[in-house]
Amino acid sequence: MPRNYELVYEALNASNASLSREFDLLGRAPGQDQLDALGKKHFPHHHRANVVEGAHTKISSELAGMLRLLKQEQSSLESYSKLLGETYHRISAKSASSTDILTNVVGMLSNATGDTMEKGKVVVEHMVERAREMEQVKLELDEYKRIANTDPLTRLANRRAFDEMLSRIYDDSRGAIYHSLIVADIDHFKKFNDTFGHPVGDRVLGVVAAVMKSTLRKDVFISRTGGEEFAVVLHDTSLDVTTEIAERIRRAVKATPLKNQKTGVDYGPVTLSLGICMASDAESAEELYNKADVALYAAKNSGRNCFQVYRPELNQEFEKNWMLYKS
Template sequence: MNTPVGQKVQVPDIAAQVTYAMRIMGVAPIPRNYELFYEAYIGSSPQLTREIAALGNKASQDELDAIGAKYFSHHHRAEAIDGAHDKMVSQLEGLLHLLTQEQSSLESYNRLLDETYNRINNKNAASVEIIRSAITVLSAATGDTISQGKERVETVVRKSREMDVVRRELDEYKRIANTDSLTQLSNRRAFDDKLAAIYNNTMLHNVTALVLADIDHFKKVNDTYGHPVGDKILASVGSIIRASVRKDIFIARTGGEEFAMIIEGNNQDEVVLIAERVRMALEHTPFKHSKTGVNYGPITISLGVCMASDAEGPAELYSKADTALYCAKNNGRNRVMAFEDGMKKEFAKSWLIYRK
């Protein structure tokens, strides 16, 4: 996709060109806008590319969201989440109201018990009629409370079940909204949340790392074999990364051919070994068409590592990991590099451009 001013910018990769196009069009650098411009740039839908280009230099967020809703159904998942959340809040308010009523009923019942007990034990109320009257009142109150209590218990149970259904529905909406449909890994939204949460616990910074990864020469694969083949390779790469590390490691597809891992519980040397295991797994995996035998490989990946203790916050951690990734690319690709002071930061992307 050409930039709106009709000239191509000589920058190192697709992400830079997408970001540049968004900047000169005055588009907010948030995840859903980045997705629109990335897909328009790679040409996955010629019609999408034309519609984006037709907006010119005055694209409003409403116009972009309308295009997003047209081409990407998951742009509406946030609305589904909000709806499920509101439904759960309503159910909870109803349940709390019911329990408040029950508490009020019990308080009234307790007062009646006290009054009845006092009447029975009043030495001045020795007549049989007074005692009989007190016992009658007590029996009626007890019967009413048991009946009402049973109904309320049944209502509480029913409402609790309804809330559990809504909770499961909400959990499923969140899972879908945080999952990349192509690789079934976490997506950029989930990654942003996970990365931001790293600095909530300073005690774990020495054993928490961010690893950024990028498939080498992936544009050449798309240009040579087409985007459908590229998508299959992306899905395979995601599966290989997932199979190469332990289950508790957070993995996300953060961009076109970009992936990220957040690793907790390991020092830098151990994290580098984990990243190296991923790199070698991809290097040794043949990428061939099962029927035609066409070889799409070799497919390799470069990775940059940075420990949370080497950064003051998520933005700096992302920038330093991306600097290490750039150095891995610049030093021959298909390698793992950990961030070190003095690394040349020629083109490190800022995590903040993806934050809403």
């Protein structure tokens, strides 16, 4: 089935070790329910339409219920208003003795007012209940969005959330002058997988993510954009501040030991290469990312474990050797 294509491809390609292990545990003939459960965990964006459609149906139903209640309340109030009008005319006509009129009027209005207030109370209770139902749907949608925009391995924002954040930079009414992008790539990451296995590779990703989160303020946007690459989006910043942050990240990761606490095996140092580009040096989100990537290449080409700031002269070197860089 089409929704299984990416799941099977990524599992067999072993680009996601956790996914590959869980896929293998399903056996040779997994059921569609099992595949869907795995797909929802690792590729929540594929299930977005169903989630949103379900929320849309629920909210539409609750709104329709509210509309019916309001129409009923309107009808009840119209009837009450009509009764008040008729009573007024009866009093004005003076066709009966004052005592009879007042006795009848008091009884009618007392009953009508009591009924109207009771119906109004019920309507309010129903409206409040439906409002609570819609609030619950909103909370579920918010939770879905959080999951859909979160990388399951590192618990950082994923590429989807990163693309959305980057595009918003150029929607800012102040322009892009106050924003910057740092892209970071783990040096020789393939070595960890090949030498120690994918579980160690996953741990390296987790350690780098944790160090970045602990090094930066909580309001700084950090994302795992794919594979061993991370990104940091900074707002209200300058080039000097951005380079200071990049260097702080680099030093913190390098200073973090990576050992197996049970066996004592030292997996070796983990280092990052980082590329920086100011948003004012690009015309779009795509161009900003590409230029930061060029700077990242320059850092790799300079010996790794360092950062570079984008400069136009770096483009020629990148275009000449990008195949070597990507390998």
